Amino acid sequence: MAKTKEQKNKILQELKEKIAEQKAMIFVDFTGLKVKDLFRLRNELKEKNSQFLVSKKTLIKKALQENKIEANPEEMNGEIALVFGFEDELAPIKTIYNFSKQNDNLKILGGFIDSQKQEFLNAEAVITLGQLPSKQELLARLVGSISAPISNFNHVLQANIKGLIYVLAKAKI
Helix, strand or coil, X not given: CCCCHHHHHHHHHHHHHHHHHCCEEEEEECCCCCHHHHHHHHHHHHHCCEEEEECCHHHHHHHHHHCCCCCCHHHCCCXXXXXXXXXXXXXXXXXXXXXXXXXXXXXEEEEEECCCCXXXXXXXXXXXXXXXXXXXXXHHHHHHHHHHHHHHHHHHHHHHHHHHHHHHHHHCC
16 A cells, blocks of 8 residues: 555654664665564564664665765665664674574665764675674673783692692692
């Protein structure tokens, strides 16, 4: 059923608002994706304060132009959807990447991170970002690297005491 002009304007206004407040925006092709998989993906994204939004390519193009972002979704093949990340830039990208590994029907087409730069990232760049470790994991690695010398020094000091105790236990003094 065709949408009225009022409905299209409402969708366009919603798209403009989402594009204005996003920190990450990814274009995906969901052709052939089953409804239950799409529902599962939407729930995973919602947990990470992200959103999966399906709209017509012409409305997406108008919303992007009004937000002064240069991308043409009409040149992209398939059924296009936008994935918005509102808090963390990498959380929606990692979610989409992991989901696309499990489901071949979801294809990453490209996207934007940090709408101030307005630099379109191709699919390979977005996939590379999806493969990066999370912020929490990187912080854990940093803390581990910083604490490793102290921990190793502690083990070396304890080794001398353990050696002495081992020798005394064998001597049965």
